[in-house]
Every structure is written in structure tokens, then in C-alpha cells.
Amino acid sequence: MKVFGIFYKPGLKSIVDEFVQKLKKKNAHIVFLTSNEKEIEDHTDLTLVIGGDGTVLKAAKYVSSPIIGFKGGRLGFLSSYTIDEFDKFLEHLESNSFYEDKRQFFEVLELNSLYLNDIVAIREPHQKMLDINVKFKDGSFYFHADGIIISTPTGSTAYSLSLGGPILLPNVKAYVLTPIAPQFLASRSVILPDDEKISVETSFPSHLIVDGHDFGKFNKFSVRKSEKSITILRPLDYDFSKSIKEKMGYGKNYFK
Incomplete structure (x- = not known):
């Protein structure tokens, strides 16, 4: 049974x-x-x-x-x-008759919390813009912005996308780093390999929102890929690109 x-x-x-x-x-x-x-x-x-x-x-x-x-x-x-x-x-x-769609979790080390979609660090509306320093194994980035999103491939079609970030296919092994309302127009999304540990420090504490849940204010946090994954069962005819076209109109042929 x-x-x-x-x-x-x-x-x-x-x-x-x-x-x-x-x-x-x-x-x-x-x-x-x-x-x-x-x-x-x-x-x-x-x-x-x-x-x-x-x-x-x-x-x-x-x-x-x-x-x-x-x-x-x-x-x-x-x-x-x-x-x-x-x-x-x-x-x-x-x-x-199912297809296995495996999705990887990531974790916020300071919170001992997992996320599948994204982690968002964002200032209060009355506060100044944040100076954001992002460090990882192969280098670092600086942003002057209202906040930053570190998205998984699963979360690439969520908040990050609405800010101009790229769509990642679910099987891509990467993060998407997207600044929120950056002062400099050249500050755009960056894709990093998911075997990196990413450390973020902001000029003053900002709200840390993990998969939609606000954990309070932090000015330092770090993320890395978790060992936990989840399997989503799909119909055998499941097609991620079809899903994007139907739900968002992205890449759809409107001339048929």
C-alpha cells in the first residue's frame, strides 16, 4: 500500500x-x-x-x-x-509514467536555513543605498544598490527575472547574482558556478529574506550548495521550455 x-x-x-x-x-x-x-x-x-x-x-x-x-x-x-x-x-x-526533475537546495550558513528559490538582502525604504561586497573563490564584486538577490536555477524565473536577470534551465549548475536597483547601469546579473561559497557584506544591516521568509537584519551572510535535493515528478511529456512559453510568453512563436 x-x-x-x-x-x-x-x-x-x-x-x-x-x-x-x-x-x-x-x-x-x-x-x-x-x-x-x-x-x-x-x-x-x-x-x-x-x-x-x-x-x-x-x-x-x-x-x-x-x-x-x-x-x-x-x-x-x-x-x-x-x-x-x-x-x-x-x-x-x-x-x-513520470520524469524525475531533480532540484538542488542551497543553504544560508548563518541561519542554518535551506532555500530552493532565492535569498534577498534588501534595505528599508527610508534607508540609504547599500554598499555591497560579494566575495567568492575566484574573485569579488562591488555593488551600490538597494539590495542583492542570490538565486538558484529554480528561482531564476522569480524575483531575479523581474529585475532583468537571465532564465536558467533547471539542470544548470549555477547561481544568479542580481543587484536590486543598482546606481550604475552597468551593474547587471552575474552567473557563478554553484560549487562556490559566496560571502556577502553590506554597509549596514539589511533584511535577509530566504524563500519569502524574513529572518531579520544582517550585514554579513554566506551561502553554499547544500547536500539536500528534492525530486519533482513530471509527466513524461514535460518540457521546461514549453512551460516558460505558456506561463510567460518567453520564446513563443506568435507568428503561427
Whole structure:
């Protein structure tokens, strides 16, 4: 008997109840997961996440079993199905027709905290711009800006992209370093190999936001690749470039 963990966004309980009834007809055992139930993670065969990308980010930190996301938010880059495709998922489950999309975590050393998307250091609106020094094995950079983003390939389609950063394919082993509102127009995103440890120091304490969670103010922090990764199960016809075209219109042929 398969054990399914379920992690869902508040407000989608009625959809979750519908999914649970269908799973029980397949003789599945259901465990409802929350961020406080870490001991359950090793006893699930598969974690179903119903919600947006934020819900998937939360769930991914607490589970070790593969994840399948059902889009209940806006973009849903981390989701494999829409909430209307649950029957399609059950068909794929029956035949085990999935593609494994592995995503790497990174960690903020001072916080002992993992992130899958990005870490943001940003000033208060009433404060002066930050002097930001970034050091790594092969050199250093200086930025005078409102803040800085250190993004993973997974997070390259989030805040970093809205500031003009590049889109990285999920299997690219790199960070994206993107200054926020830099004074000098030549200050643009930089791509660094993910085997680097990156140390950041700012001229005064700024908010340190890790995957959307504000940990307070710091003027020094460092990040590196974690040993933890998470596997997202996708339909066999999953195509990252198709996802980008459908959700953002990027690289889409409008002349057809």
C-alpha cells in the first residue's frame, strides 16, 4: 500500500478532500503533512502538494519523498499538473509514467536555513543605498544598490527575472547574482558556478529574506550548495521550455 503525504495551501481544503476520496479508492494511505511533522517525512512514498509555488517551496524543505505539485496558484512553475488534471495524474501513477526533475537546495550558513528559490538582502525604504561586497573563490564584486538577490536555477524565473536577470534551465549548475536597483547601469546579473561559497557584506544591516521568509537584519551572510535535493515528478511529456512559453510568453512563436 502506497503512503501519500498531502501538503496543501489553506483555502483549498475542498479540493484536497476530493483528491483524498479518489486516492482512498486506490487503497492509498493518506498522511496530512505540516511543517511541524518532520518525523513523518521518511514514511511517505510520495508527497502531493496542492497550491502555488510558495506551497511547494514550503513542502520541499520538510519532506524527502518525491513531490508532485498541483497548481492552485498563479504561475505554478514547480507544479506538474493543474488541479483539474488529478485523474490524468492517477493514470500516470498507475503506469508509473513520470520524469524525475531533480532540484538542488542551497543553504544560508548563518541561519542554518535551506532555500530552493532565492535569498534577498534588501534595505528599508527610508534607508540609504547599500554598499555591497560579494566575495567568492575566484574573485569579488562591488555593488551600490538597494539590495542583492542570490538565486538558484529554480528561482531564476522569480524575483531575479523581474529585475532583468537571465532564465536558467533547471539542470544548470549555477547561481544568479542580481543587484536590486543598482546606481550604475552597468551593474547587471552575474552567473557563478554553484560549487562556490559566496560571502556577502553590506554597509549596514539589511533584511535577509530566504524563500519569502524574513529572518531579520544582517550585514554579513554566506551561502553554499547544500547536500539536500528534492525530486519533482513530471509527466513524461514535460518540457521546461514549453512551460516558460505558456506561463510567460518567453520564446513563443506568435507568428503561427
